[in-house]
Amino acid sequence: MALISEKFNDALNAQIQEELYSAYLYLGMSYWLKEHNYNNLGEWYFIQYNEELAHAYKFMDYIVETGGSVKLLALDSPKIDWKNVEEIVNAAYGHEQHITGKINDLVILAEELKEFAPRELLQWFISEQIEEEASSSELVNRQKEFHNDMLFDHHTHRVSGSTTSEE
Numbered sequence: 001m002a003l004i005s006e007k008f009n010d011a012l013n014a015q016i017q018e019e020l021y022s023a024y025l026y027l028g029m030s031y032w033l034k035e036h037n038y039n040n041l042g043e044w045y046f047i048q049y050n051e052e053l054a055h056a057y058k059f060m061d062y063i064v065e066t067g068g069s070v071k072l073l074a075l076d077s078p079k080i081d082w083k084n085v086e087e088i089v090n091a092a093y094g095h096e097q098h099i100t101g102k103i104n105d106l107v108i109l110a111e112e113l114k115e116f117a118p119r120e121l122l123q124w125f126i127s128e129q130i131e132e133e134a135s136s137s138e139l140v141n142r143q144k145e146f147h148n149d150m151l152f153d154h155h156t157h158r159v160s161g162s163t164t165s166e167e
């Protein structure tokens, strides 16, 4: 018998869809920024795109390990007609707040179902969302402080794996 319940398996498949949509959203942001010569910011969101894929893989691996079944649900097209950099950083922060809510819903569901196996996985995502919100709100603040998006771009760097954008 599978360690994962059908209900929790369905919820994780929905979360995989959220993570893949996040990846798609950040990929669109990345290329909008690159098209408009904000190359460092474009790279920042490209790294974020890859992080979101890694989040989806983490849920998929858990489903397989616990005897469940991975479903890849359809993705909507993300917004790509951004007005400016400010709109992007604000949307990214809002999106991360939305994802934090989804992770919290999974925690609540696991408790309701008395499903304890995913505790470590969910704790990892709770901590990850603290970082995700911190790094995306930091970009919102830095964009405001610079008053000049080219300068903001020039001073924003991110290496793969780090969540900060400092110079």
Ligand code: OFO
Pocket (backbone or CB within 6 Å): 019, 022, 051, 052, 055, 095, 096, 099, 132
């Ligand atoms: Fe997967 O954390 Fe961002 O969306």
